[in-house]
Amino acid sequence: MRVGLFVTCLVDLVRPRIGFAALNLLEGAGCDVVVPAAQTCCGQPGWNSGARSSARALAEKLIAEFEHCDWVVVPSGSCAGMITTHYRDLFPGEGAWLARCEALAAKTRELTDFLVNVARLERVPGEFLGTLTYHDSCSGLRELGVKSQPRTLLAKLPGAALKEMKDCETCCGFGGTFSVKFGEISAAMADTKCEHVRASGADAVVLGDLGCMLNIEGRMSRRGETTKVLHIAEVLMGVGGVEVGGLRMED
């Protein structure tokens, strides 16, 4: 199974270790993973902002880079959602491009969905001693139906107890450019999410999207909270124990 890994622009810039964790998980599941070198951005910022032509240009690029893979796996619900749900809207009435969009959409999966429903991962390498709570990122949940998959994987994590928080499906306030355009409202929404995390008593909040993660982590940090904010890929690999080709990554 030739799996193309699309790490996403945020992972590339801010948290490469999430990319390596995803890579390790996929290889551990028996996949032959390629990381197309020219990948950059899926085009969602342009799409959501109404800049259709720039979104289309990036979609064309991504489609060409990944369409030769058997599967495309993305450690982000919003980027995977962009590819599977919105790429077709960028090529209205264009038969050839639409066919390529549909073909790519059919084999593009969010990471946890792939691990559970395609790779059928039985065991996870990491462990976590403590309580976890899971934040359902909006795109993953509502565009891709990612709900049970992360929980199924977390249930396999030795030592971890999962405690659902109040309003786990409510938006954290990131929303891409919304987070800077309407920073005050965004921070207030992040604050509400942090309150719910705190009230759950969990040692860590786990999520599948780095955008949400940076938002929640950023607000936690400003609040002086010590609750960990972790991407599901890193939690499943064992935080601090992400190996890449035999080398342990610096933390």
Add this chain to the structure above:
Amino acid sequence: MQLASIHFKQRASRALADVRLQSAIKRFGGTFVEKRAAARAAYGAAAFEELRDASAEVRDRALEDLDAWLLRFEAEATRRGTTVLWAEDAAEVRRLVLEICVRHRLKKAIKSKSMLSEEAELNPALAAAGVQPVETDLGEYILQLADEPPSHIIAPAIHKDQAQVAALFEQHHRRPPSGDIAQMTREAREVLRPHFLSADLGISGGNFLVAETGSVAIVTNEGNGRMVTTLPRVHVAITGIEKVIPTLEDLATLNRILPRSATGQDIENYFSILTGPRRAGDADGPEHMYVILVDNGRTRLVGSELRDMLRCIRCGACMNHCPVFQTVGGHAYGWVYPGPMGSVLTPVYNGLENALDLPQAATLCGACHVACPVKIPLPELLRKLREQQMERGLRPLGERAALCLWAFAARRPWLYALGARIAARVLKWMGGTRGAIENLPLAGAGWTLGRDFPAPEGKTFRELYRERRPAG
């Protein structure tokens, strides 16, 4: 209601700082969401989703031949003694209502909740013409005392707490304050009853217009709608043209999903189907019934890329589920309709340039779309409005430049990789020993006012992958 949507950001800011408002919002916050969820579960989740499909179909069927159904409604209503009038805009609504007041020598209007009358800014016009308007929906009544506009289309005074209402009652009723909410409700009833009995004009909205019988369907929980439409000599129903539906059967479908989506009720306490004025032998009813069909921008939506918005049945589910609305409240949106549906209607009805922030002030989380009883793709409509703004050059230069630059770089992997490598290092350095950036410049300040920005690891994934997997 006066348009203030251009001030969304300031109004939202004030709302965030208003401790009392935040309290009121949090207290009400999840209630309608929980109640709708319970109603949906009781109905059966699968059956409820089928009902949503059926409801969307009813609305689409009506909208596909909107003109024909409206003409049918007019014919059937007229046949049964109702006078049907057409108003192009807010000014014409006011003119028509005032003409009716003159014609019938009307002096006092009792009103059940009508968002159209808010669109038309009717109350001040009535008062100026010597016709006293009295709101009878308890929430609207409270707001009339406070001289404030509604902040929610179903629960208009949701932003007020009990103490504020008690103070308003004390000030206006000139009685010693009642104790609890039940007593305050009784007090309001006692104050309003004489108005019900002395009014010669009743003004209502219309939840639906049924074409096959020429009927106006009205739902309330307080019974005020029933009294407003039957006690006074003259009844005027003001409603948007998009509210017409073909048959009574269609009404039954929609009134299964409307109360469940709005408040979690299986049915509203009072459900009236009004078909013409009092006939010879009727025990009650108005002598004259008017229906004013209002455009006020709706025809602009017909056949447009935003036409799905016309399916709206005004349940309020979208705003109840909207995390932005639940954070800033309804007044921030600055017009009659707040939340997701308001963020589409306000720019469409009042001009894109007068509500630039509204389609932008959303995370596109999709909660509204999931909750909408008629499956309006609200996030996609908001995104289309953003596209319209871009196409018309209504976005700030900085924003357009940033998006252009991003796309330019992202299409050139060597340039992108270079930029990302530099940014990763600069941001890591800015994060210092704490690993968190407290102040970002320019647009980034929007982030760091309320949050830290977690510092990057310092090298990009691309670099590290090349280092650790040189074979590729």
